[in-house]
């Protein structure tokens with residue numbers, strides 16, 4: 606486990622990546638994790654699932670399962686459960702990107718890791734949803750900043766049949782005045798608006814949580830594993846059930862603790878980037 610937060614790049618996104626996110630509501634950063642990081646997270650996740658199936662026990666305090674079915678195993682609230690989870694959630698590149706989009710210091714709001722397997726039952730439908738109203742946004746230096754950003758990294762290679770995360774491009778700015786079902790039905794009429802992640806293992810999908818998105822539909826016979834962190838400005842609460850583990854945060858650096866607890870709250874210096882500025886070398 607890495608003890609101190611290494612310098613976060615600023616800006617963390619290239620101008621092209623930042624513009625892609627602005628327009629489509631998401632951007633894919635290929636190969637953010639290396640093979641050894643990917644393998645360690647995958648092994649940890651499979652072993653948590655194996656232990657749960659054998660003993661019915663969770664891997665530690667202050668965590669929970671959103672699903673334990675054969676087709677979808679998900680463990681929630683990760684930082685204290687394994688060093689590889691902590692290293693992902695605090696990864697300087699990921700936190701740097703999150704802060705660039707939020708527009709100031711971030712706190713961890715949510716964290717979870719998933720194993721998805723092909724569904725036996727057909728027909729299959731997308732479970733499109735969004736987690737937060739697009740209204741929680743502001744503009745700074747002409748760029749759209751948002752209060753809830755997710756970094757979702759696929760831990761398996763994703764081809765067209767492997768069920769990568771699927772989004773309705775550009776819906777991050779479509780207000781809730783239009784019912785979600787209406788937006789989804791309109792998009793389904795023209796599949797060019799529905800974008801699905803295809804990327805090598807270790808690639809990170811960065812997206813505004815107001816973007817309408819879904820797990821993709823697995824048509825191959827492969828498992829799909831992922832890990833994700835959700836980040837918000839420090840003055841926001843953690844999502845229900847994702848509060849930090851009080852014993853664990855006593856063991857980490859001040860900077861890491863601040864990221865997990867949001868303890869700086871309203872002490873929130875703004876840091877807008879300029880679109881023309883190149884990304885800092887990582």
Ligand SMILES: O=C(O)CCC(=O)C(=O)O
Nearest residue numbers: 769770771818819820821
């Ligand atoms: O499984 C996925 O790719 C999407 C995960 C998801 O829906 C979410 O993070 O809200």
